[in-house]
Amino acid sequence: MTAIDTTELTKRYGNTLAVDDLTLSIPEGVVYGFLGPNGAGKTTTMRMLTGLTRPTSGTGSVAGISITDRDGLRTHIGYLPEEPPLYDHATAYEQLEYAAGLRDLPAEATRERIDRLLDELDLTADANTRIAEYSKGMRQKTAYIQAILHEPDVVFLDEPTSGLDPRAARTLREMITDLANAGTTVFLSTHILPVVEEIADTVGILYDGELVAEGSPADLERRAETGETRSLEDAFLELTTDERDTAGESDSEASAANTANQRVVEENTDG
Ligand SMILES: Nc1ncnc2c1ncn2[C@@H]1O[C@H](COP(=O)(O)OP(=O)(O)OP(=O)(O)O)[C@@H](O)[C@H]1O
Numbered sequence: 001m002t003a004i005d006t007t008e009l010t011k012r013y014g015n016t017l018a019v020d021d022l023t024l025s026i027p028e029g030v031v032y033g034f035l036g037p038n039g040a041g042k043t044t045t046m047r048m049l050t051g052l053t054r055p056t057s058g059t060g061s062v063a064g065i066s067i068t069d070r071d072g073l074r075t076h077i078g079y080l081p082e083e084p085p086l087y088d089h090a091t092a093y094e095q096l097e098y099a100a101g102l103r104d105l106p107a108e109a110t111r112e113r114i115d116r117l118l119d120e121l122d123l124t125a126d127a128n129t130r131i132a133e134y135s136k137g138m139r140q141k142t143a144y145i146q147a148i149l150h151e152p153d154v155v156f157l158d159e160p161t162s163g164l165d166p167r168a169a170r171t172l173r174e175m176i177t178d179l180a181n182a183g184t185t186v187f188l189s190t191h192i193l194p195v196v197e198e199i200a201d202t203v204g205i206l207y208d209g210e211l212v213a214e215g216s217p218a219d220l221e222r223r224a225e226t227g228e229t230r231s232l233e234d235a236f237l238e239l240t241t242d243e244r245d246t247a248g249e250s251d252s253e254a255s256a257a258n259t260a261n262q263r264v265v266e267e268n269t270d271g
Pocket residue numbers: 013016017018036037038039040041042043044045
């Protein structure tokens with residue numbers, strides 16, 4: 001069975017076409033890297049797939065449930081959004097027990113699972129500290145555990161390694177790979193291309209709301225026409241360059257340079 005299926009999924013906000021006729025067919029148990037420049041429509045797509053925003057037109061299902069059935073989706077999906085919903089006054093432990101309670105998860109098994117996940121992410125020592133006192137990375141770890149606590153069939157992760165130190169980022173990449181190996185489908189949006197190169201089975205590139213390329217990271221690298229080593233970054237930059245810019249002066253070069261610089265900065269924060 002496919003885990004994520006969409007047909008001509010479209011979302012308009014007034015005159016803005018945020019997502020344009022997006023058709024996806026993602027099998028179970030894969031890590032799908034969803035790439036695109038700022039404003040390409042990635043978050044809007046994830047919000048539609050998680051039932052948080054209704055499509056303007058088109059259809060979709062996740063784990064066999066229609067994306068218009070928000071309640072039906074709840075038990076089958078997990079979502080780590082860019083700004084995770086956490087209660088500052090709670091501790092990580094309280095937050096996770098609360099999330100488990102909302103989902104009616106069995107108390108004892110869930111407590112063991114929370115302990116194990118906190119330990120894997122090196123958060124045990126801080127689990128009884130209020131989230132208000134957490135660093136960005138500690139919040140991110142808590143939110144990641146919250147997103148996968150109920151063992152969803154499909155998990156949507158928006159920049160999951162954001163704010164994590166190199167060791168934690170590596171642990172999380174390994175945890176994501178383990179999830180997929182155990183059959184969970186992972187829909188991963190990130191600007192950190194080495195993460196995608198490392199863990200994604202398939203990559204989809206969104207540009208101006210449209211899917212402009214799809215394939216394995218190696219497929220997309222082979223498609224790159226320029227670049228000495230033909231990286232996923234070369235392919236990304238070629239596929240997401242506005243022809244209107246290249247016709248003029250050096251706007252696109254400036255933006256490519258910015259993206260490259262950003263990658264360097266992010267690589268330095270994400271081992
Ligand atoms: N609630 C909204 N109201 C109006 N326009 C919106 C809304 N949400 C998104 N948009 C617009 O839709 C387009 C796609 O935005 P979206 O946030 O999905 O992009 P993104 O690929 O997630 O970007 P980023 O990488 O910067 O997070 C943008 O033009 C954005 O301005």
